Amino acid sequence: MLQVIGLTVAYGRTEAVRGIDLSVAQGQVVTLIGANGAGKTTILRTLSGLIRPRAGRIVLDGQDIAGMRPHRIAARGMVQVPEGRQIFASLTVAENLVLGGWTQRGAAETQRRRDSVLGRFPRLRERLTQNAGALSGGEQQMLAIGRALMATPRLLLLDEPSMGLAPLFIEEIFAIIAELKADGVTILLVEQNASAALEVADIAHVLEVGRVTLSGPAARVAADPAVVAAYLGG
Amino acid sequence: MLAQQLANGVLLGATYALFALGFTLMFGVLRVINLVYGFYFTAGAFFSLWLAQAGWPLIAALPAAAVGAGVVAVALDWLLLTRLRRAHADELASLMVTLGAVLALYAAATAWLGPDIRRLPPDLVGGGAVDAIGVRVTFAQLLILAACGALVGLLVLLVRGTTLGLAIRAMAEKPDAAALMGIDTARLAALVSFISGSLAGAGGVLIGLNFNAIHPYMGEQMMLRGFVVVIVGGLGDIFGALLAGLLLGVVEVLTAGYLASGLKEAVGFAILVLVLWTRPAGLFGRADARRA
Ligand SMILES: Nc1ncnc2c1ncn2[C@@H]1O[C@H](COP(=O)(O)OP(=O)(O)OP(=O)(O)O)[C@@H](O)[C@H]1O
Ligand SMILES: [Mg+2]
Numbered sequence: 413m414l415q416v417i418g419l420t421v422a423y424g425r426t427e428a429v430r431g432i433d434l435s436v437a438q439g440q441v442v443t444l445i446g447a448n449g450a451g452k453t454t455i456l457r458t459l460s461g462l463i464r465p466r467a468g469r470i471v472l473d474g475q476d477i478a479g480m481r482p483h484r485i486a487a488r489g490m491v492q493v494p495e496g497r498q499i500f501a502s503l504t505v506a507e508n509l510v511l512g513g514w515t516q517r518g519a520a521e522t523q524r525r526r527d528s529v530l531g532r533f534p535r536l537r538e539r540l541t542q543n544a545g546a547l548s549g550g551e552q553q554m555l556a557i558g559r560a561l562m563a564t565p566r567l568l569l570l571d572e573p574s575m576g577l578a579p580l581f582i583e584e585i586f587a588i589i590a591e592l593k594a595d596g597v598t599i600l601l602v603e604q605n606a607s608a609a610l611e612v613a614d615i616a617h618v619l620e621v622g623r624v625t626l627s628g629p630a631a632r633v634a635a636d637p638a639v640v641a642a643y644l645g646g
Numbered sequence: 647m648l649a650q651q652l653a654n655g656v657l658l659g660a661t662y663a664l665f666a667l668g669f670t671l672m673f674g675v676l677r678v679i680n681l682v683y684g685f686y687f688t689a690g691a692f693f694s695l696w697l698a699q700a701g702w703p704l705i706a707a708l709p710a711a712a713v714g715a716g717v718v719a720v721a722l723d724w725l726l727l728t729r730l731r732r733a734h735a736d737e738l739a740s741l742m743v744t745l746g747a748v749l750a751l752y753a754a755a756t757a758w759l760g761p762d763i764r765r766l767p768p769d770l771v772g773g774g775a776v777d778a779i780g781v782r783v784t785f786a787q788l789l790i791l792a793a794c795g796a797l798v799g800l801l802v803l804l805v806r807g808t809t810l811g812l813a814i815r816a817m818a819e820k821p822d823a824a825a826l827m828g829i830d831t832a833r834l835a836a837l838v839s840f841i842s843g844s845l846a847g848a849g850g851v852l853i854g855l856n857f858n859a860i861h862p863y864m865g866e867q868m869m870l871r872g873f874v875v876v877i878v879g880g881l882g883d884i885f886g887a888l889l890a891g892l893l894l895g896v897v898e899v900l901t902a903g904y905l906a907s908g909l910k911e912a913v914g915f916a917i918l919v920l921v922l923w924t925r926p927a928g929l930f931g932r933a934d935a936r937r938a
Contacts (some may be wrong), residue, residue, distance in 0.1 A: 462826070481830070481832070482822075482831075483829055483830045486825075494826060498823035499823075500820060503819070563827070
């Protein structure tokens, strides 16, 4: 469904991502793990069109979308939950969800999506009329995911959904990811919480200073001694 | 006497508020300090002058001039600010670019149109007036008040009451996140430019009508007041701009009436300095002043 070929992204003169290859097949959960500053967010922002790549191709459903504007990419069903949640804090929870469904046409369909999102996140239903900024960190992450689900994503990009959350919420977030996977949503998951990410993923890539240094089935990556030493606290 | 002064002040202030609203909307949503904004005011005034001279009635000339100014705004903003926005340049960069541009624009407009003060055709608005409780209000003033009220109402309705307004508020808060939702932020930015420019243009028409004086630099004089209103009201705050606009109008008229006419600008700026000293987030200071 998604192929990334030789992707290079630079900020000014410094290359943050150096010719990486990556692919995500329909129904898979692919994870990208790596330390602070490895370039994970840069990759996701580029996939979504927020940054123009210096070189390389991003092929979504057979079409090169590198350099396409973000709203067009979202409309093609590749939807991102950005790092730090980026919910609209000054708007209500309900308004955030409406914005998430921006690409969806038709009030009936939007309503159906909203019911399904609220079914998945009952805590959001209780807080529909509250300002999103008043939610706890975990609730904000649920809202960020729920907002993305409003767009009926075919490919969901998640940037460190567990960042800064209490352990209980982290468990909940990964349970949700497993649920989404069971529902057949294709996911590209960026995480620093490598053990949880490797557990839920089918395929894993390890990113180090802008390069993919190891790729393969998640179980095999999780067993790699270097990965155990560097990311799994072994 | 006082009642009459207050009425005149409110009428003048309504136009200030209208003008400042567009400026504060542009800042609140696009996060640029756009000094070219005053030029849209001049443009609106001249468009209405030309249309009126061509025989258009005011009821048609006012909206047409506003739309014309909006189109000018979209074109100039696109030319001057798109690149800055894309580079996520800070507010100072937009300030400098638009300062240079607006000085050039005023100079070019003056070279082309001449510095003289133009008058609207005398029969544009009936010369009548209404008297009530000892206050005399001309038809022109009533029309100004009605137009300001209608435009402000429409703007508030758009921003607060429609999904388009919701997208505008989302973009004001987090442009990247809004783009990830599938919102075409470039197009929305152009729409905001258009709305702002139209408000400035309508303000130009109405002030031209109020004082019956139109000249190329009128936008610059207005821009100074726009700054006072927008900062006193809190940058990016629509309701703050409304109140501060009315306040400035009243203060100016009272100063001219009871102190000295030459002091009215000084008083406006004295208020500005006082507010910045005591309440940097604006008179109605909410901590986050960026509310579209
Ligand atoms: N806007 C920017 N301008 C310049 N350099 C940047 C910018 N954003 C990121 N970088 C640099 O690019 C590199 C990759 O950053 P990126 O945010 O993609 O890393 P990351 O893997 O997401 O890290 P983290 O786990 O901390 O989120 C870093 O060296 C960072 O300093
Ligand atoms: Mg990151």
